[in-house]
Amino acid sequence: MKVHWTTLAGFALLLCMLLQACGGTPVPQTANPPQPTQPVAPPVVPTEMPTQAPPPVVSTEVPTQAPVAAPTTAPIQHLTYPGLPSYIDTQSAVDCTMTDTMGNPILPLKLNPTCDLWSVNRIERPVTSDLATYFPYLDIQKAQLGADKDWIYARIRLVSPVPQQGSGDLTYFFVLDLNVDGLNDALIAVQNLPMSTVVWTDTGLRVWTFADNAVKLIFDQGVGTDPDAVWVRRSTSKTMIEFAFKPSLLDGDITFAWSGWALQGQFDPSQILPVITLPDMYQIDNTCALGFNSNASHLPNWCH
Numbered sequence: 090m091k092v093h094w095t096t097l098a099g100f101a102l103l104l105c106m107l108l109q110a111c112g113g114t115p116v117p118q119t120a121n122p123p124q125p126t127q128p129v130a131p132p133v134v135p136t137e138m139p140t141q142a143p144p145p146v147v148s149t150e151v152p153t154q155a156p157v158a159a160p161t162t163a164p165i166q167h168l169t170y171p172g173l174p175s176y177i178d179t180q181s182a183v184d185c186t187m188t189d190t191m192g193n194p195i196l197p198l199k200l201n202p203t204c205d206l207w208s209v210n211r212i213e214r215p216v217t218s219d220l221a222t223y224f225p226y227l228d229i230q231k232a233q234l235g236a237d238k239d240w241i242y243a244r245i246r247l248v249s250p251v252p253q254q255g256s257g258d259l260t261y262f263f264v265l266d267l268n269v270d271g272l273n274d275a276l277i278a279v280q281n282l283p284m285s286t287v288v289w290t291d292t293g294l295r296v297w298t299f300a301d302n303a304v305k306l307i308f309d310q311g312v313g314t315d316p317d318a319v320w321v322r323r324s325t326s327k328t329m330i331e332f333a334f335k336p337s338l339l340d341g342d343i344t345f346a347w348s349g350w351a352l353q354g355q356f357d358p359s360q361i362l363p364v365i366t367l368p369d370m371y372q373i374d375n376t377c378a379l380g381f382n383s384n385a386s387h388l389p390n391w392c393h
Contacts, residue, residue, distance in 0.1 A: 169317040170289050171333035174242040176235030182349065182376035182392050184229045185213050186248055194223045209389035210271075210363055211377060215351070218371040224353060225249035226259070232349030232376045241381075243277070243332045245349045250327035251284060257372075260356045261330045266346040267339065269380060271388050273299050275339060276358050277332055279321045289320040289333065296338065297358045304359045308338070346385040350375045 185204030188194055198220040204213040215227035225248035235242040243263050251259060262278030280293045296308035296319055308319055319334040336343050350361070353372040360367055377392035378385050385391050 165291075165311040165316045167311070167317055171240050171242070171320050172237070174235055174240075174244070174331060174333065175237050176233045176242060176244070180234035180379060180381060182232045182379050184231060184349075184374070184376045186228045186230055187213070187215060187223060188225070188228065188248055192225075192248060194225070198223055206390075207364065207369070210375075211390050212364065212370075212373055212375045214371045215374045216371060218369075224372060226251040227351045227353055227372060227374050229349060229351055229374050229376055232263075234347060234379070234381055236343075239335070240333045241336060241343065243334075243347070243349070244324075245330045245351065247328050247330075247351070257354045258356060260350075260352045262350050262352075262361075263332060264348050264350060264361060265339070266378070266385075266388075267342050267344070269344075269346045269383050269385055269388070271363065271390075273361060274345070275299070276361065277319060277334060278356070278358065279330065279332070280356065282321060282323060282330065284323065284327055286321075287323050287325055289322050291316075291320060294319055294321045296334075299359075344382045346378045346380045346383065346388060348376050348378045348390070 185201060187198065187201070198216055200220075201213055204211065215224045215229075216222060228248040230246045230248060232243070232245050245261055245263075258280055259282075260278055260280045261282070262276055264273045265275040265277070266272060267274040276297045276299075278295055278297075280295075282293055286292065291311040294308070294310055295306060296313070298305050298307055307313055315335065315337065317335070318338045319332065321330065321332050323330060339345070351374045364370065378388050378390045379392050380386075
């Protein structure tokens with residue numbers, strides 16, 4: 090076989106050029122050649138302990154709380170007021186007083202045995218227990234009852250108005266005996282009525298009923314089954330206390346005996362009648378009893 094050297098030489102020359110001058114083995118190239126490894130420095134060991142952060146400070150003060158708002162009570166809405174009172178002449182209980190015809194106190198002060206009959210529930214003691222001080226604003230001249238188709242009216246006339254500064258709580262009230270047996274069944278009272286109150290109000294006004302040896306508060310300054318059931322005011326002369334109440338307050342019962350009262354000091358409705366069971370009391374006055382739509386002549390304190 091014949092070898093063409095010229096052809097071989099050309100082929101060798103071409104291969105040599107491809108192998109980059111035929112001087113050695115070609116080194117393959119990579120896309121991302123590895124970087125030289127850097128020596129890692131040894132960790133630095135501190136010669137002192139690191140300073141710790143201080144513990145948190147806990148406050149011993151009690152945080153101030155916002156004031157708690159008191160619960161609000163909706164004002165009482167009144168719808169019905171009494172009109173002009175109408176009184177009945179035959180429903181007048183005239184009472185003894187400790188004054189002369191000119192309205193001056195009779196001195197020396199003393200209890201009148203005709204008017205002050207504790208054993209029959211007739212009291213005339215608008216004075217201190219030592220008979221040293223007389224209170225004309227406790228001394229009842231007359232009590233009276235009246236009515237119209239909607240209201241029952243009751244008033245107490247006093248010897249004089251209350252002074253600007255009284256001596257203890259001052260209570261004016263009416264006792265109602267519904268079955269006319271000499272015991273109280275209802276009590277309508279006003280306490281510490283302001284002198285300026287000459288329009289109908291429920292300020293200081295309360296009503297109790299008595300049943301089964303228990304006393305029950307059924308009306309307290311507008312709080313009750315009917316907020317308009319009872320009213321009170323002073324006359325413009327300030328010498329009279331007037332009450333007005335609906336018959337519904339007594340469950341429609343308009344047959345009863347009644348009497349008017351005045352008291353200075355501690356007031357306990359459960360101890361008003363019969364007073365014969367109590368020790369002597371002073372700074373108190375009451376009227377005899379009359380029957381409203383009923384005969385009360387059998388009562389020991391009946392107005393003869």
